Amino acid sequence: SAVISQKPSRDIxxxxxxxxxxxxxxSQVTMMFWYRQQPGQSLTLIATANQGSEAxxxxxxxxxxxxxxxxxxxxSTLTVxxxxxxxSSIYLCSVEGTGTNYEAFFGQGTRLTVV
Amino acid sequence: xxxxxxxxxxxxxxxGKNCTLQCNYTVSPFSNLRWYKQDTGRGPVSLTIMTFSExxxxxxxxxxxxxxxxxxxxxxxxxxxxxxxxxxxCVVTAYGGSQGNLIFGKGTKLSVKP
Numbered sequence: 001s002a003v004i005s006q007k008p009s010r011d012i013x014x015x016x017x018x019x020x021x022x023x024x025x026x027s028q029v030t031m032m033f034w035y036r037q038q039p040g041q042s043l044t045l046i047a048t049a050n051q052g053s054e055a056x057x058x059x060x061x062x063x064x065x066x067x068x069x070x071x072x073x074x075x076s077t078l079t080v081x082x083x084x085x086x087x088s089s090i091y092l093c094s095v096e097g098t099g100t101n102y103e104a105f106f107g108q109g110t111r112l113t114v115v
Numbered sequence: 116x117x118x119x120x121x122x123x124x125x126x127x128x129x130x131g132k133n134c135t136l137q138c139n140y141t142v143s144p145f146s147n148l149r150w151y152k153q154d155t156g157r158g159p160v161s162l163t164i165m166t167f168s169e170x171x172x173x174x175x176x177x178x179x180x181x182x183x184x185x186x187x188x189x190x191x192x193x194x195x196x197x198x199x200x201x202x203x204x205c206v207v208t209a210y211g212g213s214q215g216n217l218i219f220g221k222g223t224k225l226s227v228k229p
Contacts, residue, residue: 009156042119042204042219043159092158103149104206104217106158 002027002095006107013083013114020079021110023093028073034066037090037109046091049076083114117142119207119220127226132195136223138188138205146208146216150179150190153202153222162190162203195227 003026013019023032034046046066047055055068069077080087090109097103119140128134140148147166151159163172163179165188171180176193192199202222209216 004158006158040221042221043217044219045217094158103161103164104159106160108156108158111156 002029002097002105004093004095004105004107006093006110008110009108010111011113013112015084015114017083018079018081019083019112020077021091021093023076023078023107025074025095029095030073031096032070032076033094033096033104034068034076034078035092035094035106037092039089043092046078080112083112085114088112088114117207117209117218119205119218121203121205121220121223123223124221125224125226127228128195130195130197130227130229134192134195134225136190136192136203136205136225138190138220140186140188140205140207140218142186142207142209142218144210145183145186146210148179148181148188149206149208150177150188151204151206153204155201159204192225195225197227197229200225200227 005024007022032049035043037043045058046061047057049055049068049070051070051073065081067079090111092109093107094104122137147164149164150162152162153159162174162177165172165181167183178191181188202224204222205220207218
């Protein structure tokens with residue numbers, strides 16, 4: 001298993017500002033994943049972050065809006081830039097287990113409210 | 116299109132009662148199916164993972180079933196407790212396994228009342 005510490009747990013931000021979310025894992029992992037969970041909706045993958053290379057973004061998500069850093073094998077950040085109320089959501093980081101079933105472990109999430 | 120549909124959307128039961136949550140999927144090719152529990156303000160936590168060859172798996176009071184022929188799964192909760200109040204998310208992995216291939220349902224919100 002993996003223990004993931006994510007912070008902040010929640011924040012209320014003004015529109016037009018940016019927020020950086022941090023994710024720390026208790027073991028070295030190759031890939032880290034960032035998700036968005038909008039109210040009443042399923043989790044949506046934003047991007048996959050590999051150490052030493054640029055993150056890979058899913059359709060509908062761009063680097064300018066959601067820049068990601070991955071400086072080492074245990075840490076990653078996601079920035080939500082130039083926020084609008086539509087960005088209000090829960091943001092989650094995740095890593096995969098080492099078993100054959102690729103079990104996913106999640107951080108506790110960051111609940112973002114943009115006003 | 117790969118999809119995971121869950122029902123009901125929400126459910127209220129009395130403490131001590133049993134309940135069953137449903138998951139239908141149209142994901143192909145199929146790798147595995149997972150059930151997660153997500154408490155309010157927390158990230159999802161895995162309950163069970165089932166591959167194509169498994170048709171039932173238990174984790175304490177939680178029992179998941181899988182019918183790969185009809186592409187249906189259920190999560191049965193026995194003798195519910197107040198702490199079972201949470202959202203339960205069905206996730207299907209397309210073949211290839213990694214998180215880039217996870218298809219998430221919207222979840223069933225369960226409320227257990229005393």
